[in-house]
Each structure stands twice: as structure tokens, then as C-alpha cells.
Amino acid sequence: MIERWRTGKPLVWDSLLIGVVPSPHDFYAGLFDADGRLVEASFTPRSLSIADLDFFKDHRRGCCEEWLISPPEFGPTVGTTVVRFSKRLINRQGQFSGVFVIAVRPDFLRSFFDDGR
Numbered sequence: 001m002i003e004r005w006r007t008g009k010p011l012v013w014d015s016l017l018i019g020v021v022p023s024p025h026d027f028y029a030g031l032f033d034a035d036g037r038l039v040e041a042s043f044t045p046r047s048l049s050i051a052d053l054d055f056f057k058d059h060r061r062g063c064c065e066e067w068l069i070s071p072p073e074f075g076p077t078v079g080t081t082v083v084r085f086s087k088r089l090i091n092r093q094g095q096f097s098g099v100f101v102i103a104v105r106p107d108f109l110r111s112f113f114d115d116g117r
Contacts, residue, residue, distance in 0.1 A: 031098065069084070
């Protein structure tokens with residue numbers, strides 16, 4: 001996965017270009033290596049590492065094979081409060097190779113909520 005991002009045009013960028021995903025002010029995508037360093041992002045980062053964040057440590061420890069959804073919290077790489085959808089990445093040898101993160105502003109998620117009023 002990381003090799004695809006380093007050697008080819010990432011699919012998320014294609015989606016951004018054709019308007020499939022929300023605006024960059026509501027939606028952030030990033031790929032981080034096994035040490036938590038930013039490899040690629042759909043935004044201008046404020047921080048280049050997530051190594052000290054709990055969700056990254058959880059993935060590094062092997063918390064889950066599926067998506068991990070974090071509660072709203074400040075995202076230092078984007079500089080605002082976000083809900084993170086993160087996926088642990090493994091290499092062909094089955095070893096941890098990083099994390100793919102989609103971070104979404106809570107207000108954007110609330111826009112999908114219909115309370116029936």
C-alpha cells in the first residue's frame with residue numbers, strides 16, 4: 001500500500017479531483033508509515049508525525065484489523081477537532097507498515113443527521 005502511494009498517483013487524489021469526497025476543509029486523508037511519519041496527505045499538515053497519538057499506538061500494538069473510529073478530538077496534523085477513521089496497514093510479511101487515516105470534522109458528520117424536524 002505504501003509503495004503504491006510512493007510510486008503512483010494515489011486513488012484518494014483522483015476522488016478529490018472529481019468531487020467524490022467532501023471539501024478539504026471538512027475531510028482530511030493521510031498515510032503514515034510504521035513510525036508515524038506522514039507519507040502523503042490531502043492537506044497541508046501542521047505536524048508531520050502521529051507517533052505519540054493514542055490511536056496510532058493502538059494500531060501499532062495490533063488493536064484491530066478493521067477500521068478504528070475515534071471520538072472527536074483535536075488532530076494536531078490538521079489543527080482542528082476531527083473524528084478519525086483509521087485503518088492499520090500491514091506489509092506482505094504481515095508486519096505493521098503504517099496507518100491510513102480519514103479525519104472528518106464533526107460538523108460535516110452532523111450534516112447527515114436528520115432529526116425529523
